[in-house]
Amino acid sequence: MRFACIVAFHYGALNHQALIMRILLVNPPNCGRSIPEERYGITSIKQIFRGEPLGLEVLAGNLADHDVRILDMKADPTSLQEALSSFAPDLIGLTAMTCEAQTVLKLATEASQSLPATIVVGGVHASADPQFFNREPVDWIVVGLGKQSFRELVSALDRGDATPCVPGVTKTQPGAPLMLTPRAFGPGDLAEEKAPRYDLVESYRPHYTLKTLGLQLGFVTSAAGCPYDCSFCSVSTLTNERYLTAGIASVIRDIQQLEAPVIRLVDANTFGNPRHAMQLAEAIQEAGIEKQFLVDVRSDTVVRHPDLLKCWKDIGLRAVVIGFEEIEDTALGLMNKENNASTNLKAIDVLHRMELSIVGDFIISPDYTELQFVELGDFVREQQIDLPMHTILTPLPGTQLYKQMQKQITVHDLDYYTLTNAVVPTGLDEEAFYQHYAALLSEGHQSAKV
Ligand code: SF4
Structure with a gap:
């Protein structure tokens, strides 16, 4: 359907006029x-x-x-x-x-x-x-x-x-x-005066379901960018390392537009400004919004601000996505994660005690040994990660990791940069590497409960 406009010309019909493109x-x-x-x-x-x-x-x-x-x-x-x-x-x-x-x-x-x-x-x-x-x-x-x-x-x-x-x-x-x-x-780059045109994808909406869990999701954003600079991640480059938070009113407006019972806040780092996150929780409560929420949070934020998590739990937080990435400190240090394994464990404990589901992101380095695969599987089981998400460490162009690994890259075809392929040589025999990886994914899918 075309938007009505009193002075409407097809683009290219006249120069320097108000046109509808x-x-x-x-x-x-x-x-x-x-x-x-x-x-x-x-x-x-x-x-x-x-x-x-x-x-x-x-x-x-x-x-x-x-x-x-x-x-x-x-x-x-x-x-x-x-x-x-x-x-x-x-x-x-x-x-x-x-x-x-x-x-x-x-x-x-x-x-x-x-x-x-x-x-x-x-x-x-x-x-x-x-x-x-x-x-x-x-x-x-x-x-x-x-x-x-x-x-x-x-x-x-x-x-x-x-x-x-x-x-x-x-x-x-x-x-x-x-x-x-x-x-x-x-x-100003958040351009939040106008609501997203959710209506333009209405015919596709049945596809926006997390089928394995039977969840119908609606997407909302409450922040952009990230102040951290993990070596594998390109999020901070999108805003030149600035962390920008959306106006509370615009986030509430967007949540209220969606009929989906579960709202996924698709920010890379939702609680990056804890004060803003607390204000948002209070506004959701004041608006009488009764929905469930999924958010991405760093483990050190969980440990430093359990009160914030509790507040969100009270207004409908259902699950927390955490980038644990690795289970030991040396690997986390190499990723410039500015976090450690002990904090990850403390965050898991806080979230379990609050009965919040944990979606855990883990990154498997192509040089993983058999023992490392076993230890990661044990960790996921012992720590009762509700939905583990395993990807393969990939030097994406534009990241620090790309600069570090550029000379080792053997797969240059970008079609393979799905985060589920090793684009540098594997430490294990390649087929064995993928068999171990497939086994981890399979176990994670079977036990998924979010
Ligand atoms: S991985 Fe997470 S914490 Fe690290 S830079 Fe990316 S968004 Fe920020």
Whole structure:
């Protein structure tokens, strides 16, 4: 449906007028490849990403003057051509994690062969390695948190400015270095005046269910970035290491828009500002919101602020996602986690005593020995981690880890950067490594209870 507008022209019909652009925002399909499956027939190790494309919903919310649609190819993988022919977008925005980067380039090429739209790419990989997208048919690259900068780009193009200078956004120049004006990220980059366009994905919503646990989830964001700088993680680069918290009123507004009984706060570090987190809990209570919540919290935050966790438990906190990553201090130190194994154990104890479920993220280094696999399995069982999530340590472009491991990388095809493939040689025989990994995943899935 087009937005009504008294003075509405198709983009390109007139210069320097208030125009309505047709904008298609594309969430790419699940597309990663699997070394254990292709080399050893181990089919149980597949990374499937689910959940609504909140980043695109936020972008759409901030483009109220335009006709915006969201195409979620994770829910409907074969829908691009139909969307292009029925909607004929003037501008196509695509987002990509690293393992999706090559697929997004293919989608952009397919789209550009069908119609003459402006193509903009953003998201995690564009932010970590913008040079990757400095090629045809991409026209613009959004680097870092793009909620506000994408809006500024669209407004400039809408005004007829074909070469605007928007900090954090760069025009592609295939064959030449990118010219990027760095963006000083601040609260304005949360662009939270307008609510996310949750309505644009209504037809996909049945797909946004955690099937194994039968949970219908709605996504909300309450913060962006992270003040820590773990070597494997690219979150802090999205905001140049700034931690930005959303206005309490906007978070409440977004929660109230969703019918889903469980709200996943998809911030990388939800309680990074404990005072803000406490105010948010109080506001949720005052608003009479009766939902359950899943949040990402560091273990040292749990240990330092058990009162905060208790308060959230009282307003519906159901489970806490914690990046334990490793079970001993040397490995945590190498990751620059600024945390230790003893604090992880204390946090587990606090959460068990509060009867909060624990989703535990663990990172398996490719040089793991058989004994380390056994010890990790024992740890998960003994500590009663309700839902263990095991990934393989992956040097993602743009991270400190990438710089450290660059020379060891033997798998350069980004389709394999799903966090479930070893892209550097394994310490164990490779097949044995994946068999141990598959066994850990299988045990975790069987005992999952969140
Ligand atoms: S892993 Fe977590 S704590 Fe570390 S930088 Fe990333 S978001 Fe922050």
